Structure formats: structure tokens, C-alpha cells
Amino acid sequence: MASPKITGPVSGGKRGYPFSSYMGDLDKRGYVEEEFFIEGKATTYKVDGELGFDGKWQLAPDSQKDYRTRILVRRPKNAADFNGVVLVEWLNVTLGHDIEVTGAMSNAIYDAGCVYVMASCQRVGVVGAGDNKQGLHQWDPERYGSLDISGDSLSFDILTQVGRAVGPKREFTGKDPLNGLKPVTILATGASQSAGRLRGYINGVHPLVNVYHGFLPTIDFGMSFGFDDFDLSSPTDGAARVRFIPTIIRSDIKTPVIVVNSETESLMYFRSRQPDSRYFRYWEVAGASHAPAPYAKVLDAMRERDGLSGADPNYGSFVPWRPVSDVALIDLIAWAQKGTLPPEADKIEVVIGEKKMPEVVRDELGNAKGGIRLPEITVPTATHTAAILGFASPLGLRGKSEPFDKAQLQQLYPTRKDYVTKVTSAAKQAAKQGFILESQVERYIEKAQKQPLGL
Structure with a gap:
């Protein structure tokens, strides 16, 4: 050749x-x-x-x-x-x-x-x-x-x-x-x-x-x-x-193969789920969308710089899947080089609904149950959904985040200190479970300290 x-x-x-x-x-x-x-x-x-x-x-x-x-x-x-x-x-x-x-x-x-x-x-x-x-x-x-x-x-x-x-x-x-x-x-x-x-x-x-x-x-x-x-x-x-x-x-x-998915893909991927094995891992990130707002903002800025048609960078779920794929990359390196197995992850909970189609099971706040649960989900300030709204539109795969009102936020987090403490604990737990890098913990804490809560 x-x-x-x-x-x-x-x-x-x-x-x-x-x-x-x-x-x-x-x-x-x-x-x-x-x-x-x-x-x-x-x-x-x-x-x-x-x-x-x-x-x-x-x-x-x-x-x-x-x-x-x-x-x-x-x-x-x-x-x-x-x-x-x-x-x-x-x-x-x-x-x-x-x-x-x-x-x-x-x-x-x-x-x-x-x-x-x-x-x-x-x-x-x-x-x-x-x-x-x-x-x-x-x-x-x-x-x-x-x-x-x-x-x-x-x-x-x-x-x-x-x-x-x-x-x-x-x-x-x-x-x-x-x-x-x-x-x-x-x-x-x-x-x-x-x-x-x-x-x-x-x-x-x-x-x-x-x-x-x-x-x-x-x-x-x-x-x-x-x-x-x-x-x-x-x-x-x-x-x-x-x-x-x-x-x-x-x-x-x-x-070794690690598949990292957002909530958006969970229903279409449902039939392709397979057991984790010596050479396969499958991770799903609850609340994250296919093209979440943090990535869409970068992509749209790039498209604007390069003179390409773009879309609203502020639209979409605010739950990223990138911190999880970052740790997956580091795990994949160790897996390929040393045979070190990555952790297994819970899948997003899915049931077959009345129309004989898979549906995501949601908690009392409207967020998906199961899956890899980042601080945005374990210490929520919004309901994050990531259903496919359409393949033809550039916005169809972005999902959405609907912020809680002030009263609900005050009920969940009486003070900012309470909120920051819970985010800190959640971020450390996600890192301990092996689904974000230690370096990401500080990013979560800094973000929590600046999060506009109206408290």
C-alpha cells in the first residue's frame, strides 16, 4: 500500500x-x-x-x-x-x-x-x-x-x-x-x-x-x-x-471504545444499548443536549468569524457533556496504554410509553433520572430537557433549560453559601466517581460563586 x-x-x-x-x-x-x-x-x-x-x-x-x-x-x-x-x-x-x-x-x-x-x-x-x-x-x-x-x-x-x-x-x-x-x-x-x-x-x-x-x-x-x-x-x-x-x-x-452521549441521543440510541465489557463503555449525560449552549456559543462565534450562516448562541440546554468526554479521553488513553478499565455508568432511565415508544423518566423537577449526573442536575437551578426538536433546523438538537423562579430557588437554596456548598460537594462527588476531571471541580465552584440566583 x-x-x-x-x-x-x-x-x-x-x-x-x-x-x-x-x-x-x-x-x-x-x-x-x-x-x-x-x-x-x-x-x-x-x-x-x-x-x-x-x-x-x-x-x-x-x-x-x-x-x-x-x-x-x-x-x-x-x-x-x-x-x-x-x-x-x-x-x-x-x-x-x-x-x-x-x-x-x-x-x-x-x-x-x-x-x-x-x-x-x-x-x-x-x-x-x-x-x-x-x-x-x-x-x-x-x-x-x-x-x-x-x-x-x-x-x-x-x-x-x-x-x-x-x-x-x-x-x-x-x-x-x-x-x-x-x-x-x-x-x-x-x-x-x-x-x-x-x-x-x-x-x-x-x-x-x-x-x-x-x-x-x-x-x-x-x-x-x-x-x-x-x-x-x-x-x-x-x-x-x-x-x-x-x-x-x-x-x-x-x-477500547468509549461512547459518550447526551440526553438527546438516549432515546434513539436505546435500541443500540449493549453491555459494558472488557473493551466497551457507554456513558450518557443527563440533561445535556446534542449541541448545548456552551458549545453552540463557541461554534456560532466561529461561524460568525468565518462568514458562515449561524444561529442563536444563547439557545439550548446549559448542561455540557464536554467535561465527561474530557475524562473519557484521559480514561481511553490509560485503557489503550495500560489496560486500565474506566468506570461503568448508570444509564438514563427510559421506559416504553403508551405509544410503544421509549420515554425518559423524569424527577419531580422535570430532569432526567439516571445517567451521569453533573452538578447542573444534582444541584439544579433549571429544568433541563434535550428532546430532538428536529434535524433540519440548526436549533433542533440544542434542547432547552428553563430556569426556576426566585421562589423555587430560595426554597432549594436559602443562601448563596448553601448553593455553593452543594455544588462543591456535587462536583467533588462527580470527580470521585470518575466522570469529571479534578481540574473541572474548581471550574464548577467558580461558576457557582458567580451564578445569578437572585438570592
Whole structure:
């Protein structure tokens, strides 16, 4: 198999900076960000048999096609700060352009000293979708006009080739995107649509190539997609031909997988629940939504900076799932490197309702029972719900938080000191259970001290 060619760091273009560049000060984190182009021949796969619910899919290499795409690399400035771990994110393209999810909100990536690599694996990210195309070609044709992914059948092998290039195998020609760093462990993550594609990669491609040491799908609906070449960038060929394939993670996998979900996915994922095992963990965060307000605020600021259409950043559930996925990343590293098992977590309580459909069980304040319970849920100041309001609207996956009135807050927390004390206890308990990092405890306490309660 020929190694991909890497060129860069990429500069220039009419914008003068990379699409999806970091929102914040990377220099203060001790990181640099550089973009590279990666090109070669990507393998497509044909399916042998059925894509069954058990995930034990059988694929075989089919054809090869040329591709040229990009990776955006964030690495520690000082080699001594590198922890040996590379995390590759399969960028989401649901809004018609590349969307960074993990790297935009995570603290753990940078605090731990990981290298973070964003990979543009899908055609839509390059060419855009719909009438108002916002792909890389449209955003900066001078910089990205040479990029080409002929179809999403190539996306799975593109992820493999990126992993080989930036992981311990270091299989590439041309410029080293890690600037001489020596990786030991390589992990892959993807959110929402990309989590579904990563699920297909785990079940079908990973057993053939065995490149990644662990996987972290997030906000995952428990479904995957086919391995064919339908064109999501075409209104006539895209949505009409998308085939969602419900599937669990194959039970015979010998590579660690942690799925981190919000309450939004809990009902659709319900049929795909499977027991935790030696190589699998499933975590659900009560009250959190698919695109909660804290992340939406960052995403919308990025879209505004980059001249893309946006939405109301103040709308949505205020319960984040990112603190949980941060600890999942640290746990996944320890699991992959040392075999240290992460904790098991209670699932959000779900019952089959009168309409024979799953429903979330709620407490007397309207919040979900069960699941991973962050201080926002154990010491609530609002009712947090995360039902799917629609897939077509950018607001449809944000959920909502309805603040308690002053009288209810005073009944729950007679004084601010009482509230801060309870949040402190809840945060310490969540850290003790292993569902937030110790560094997150202080963030919760500081937030509680500033929370507008009207007390």
C-alpha cells in the first residue's frame, strides 16, 4: 500500500488562515496550529453479506481512487510537553462544511499534551452542499481549490491513511506534520454524523487495518451508514439516499471504545444499548443536549468569524457533556496504554410509553433520572430537557433549560453559601466517581460563586 504524500504547512489564500482554526489563544496553551495537505490513492470497500445489527461486518477492499484533502494539526510547541498521544477527529459535515467538535471545547486535549489532528474526510466538507455551498472550495478557493474527494466511499480509508501518517507507524512521504514528535498511541474520535461513520469504521474497516488504539464516538445515535458513494452534496442524491443502519459496536472487538452521549441521543440510541465489557463503555449525560449552549456559543462565534450562516448562541440546554468526554479521553488513553478499565455508568432511565415508544423518566423537577449526573442536575437551578426538536433546523438538537423562579430557588437554596456548598460537594462527588476531571471541580465552584440566583 502506497503511503500518502503530505505537503505544508499551508499558507496564503484570500483569508490567510485555515478553516476551523482555533477560537482562542493557542499560544497561551503552549500549542501551535499548522495545516497540511494529504494526498494519495484511497481504497473503497465492498460489503460481503449484510450490515447486521450485531456489527460483525465483513468488508473487502474494492477499488482505489485519487484524493487530496487537508489535516489541521495542533501540537505542543515544546517536544517535552508531548505526552505521546495523537487524537484524530473525523470532522463533521452535517451543516454543509467542516465542523470541529472535540477540539473546540476540550481542555483535556491541551492540558494533557496530546497532538490533535482534524481530518477532512468527506466530500461535503470540500465541495459544500445545498444551494448556499460553504465548503472549503467556496470558503477559500485560492487555498483549497486543489482539494478533491470524489465521494464518501473514500472517507474510511482517508481516516486510515491519516492515522498511519500521524500515528506510530509514520507512513507518509513529504513533510512531517508532527515536526519530529514521536507518537506512541493514536486514537480516533467523531461527533454526531461522524460518530456514526466512526461506528461503521470500527465495525467494518478497523478489523482489516488495525491502525487506531482506541475510539471515542460522541453524541452518537447508535446508527451507521453504508460504504457506498452517494453524493450528500447533491440535493437530489443526498438526503433521499441516506440509509441509517442501526448497529451496536461489534462484541468481538479487542480495541477500547468509549461512547459518550447526551440526553438527546438516549432515546434513539436505546435500541443500540449493549453491555459494558472488557473493551466497551457507554456513558450518557443527563440533561445535556446534542449541541448545548456552551458549545453552540463557541461554534456560532466561529461561524460568525468565518462568514458562515449561524444561529442563536444563547439557545439550548446549559448542561455540557464536554467535561465527561474530557475524562473519557484521559480514561481511553490509560485503557489503550495500560489496560486500565474506566468506570461503568448508570444509564438514563427510559421506559416504553403508551405509544410503544421509549420515554425518559423524569424527577419531580422535570430532569432526567439516571445517567451521569453533573452538578447542573444534582444541584439544579433549571429544568433541563434535550428532546430532538428536529434535524433540519440548526436549533433542533440544542434542547432547552428553563430556569426556576426566585421562589423555587430560595426554597432549594436559602443562601448563596448553601448553593455553593452543594455544588462543591456535587462536583467533588462527580470527580470521585470518575466522570469529571479534578481540574473541572474548581471550574464548577467558580461558576457557582458567580451564578445569578437572585438570592
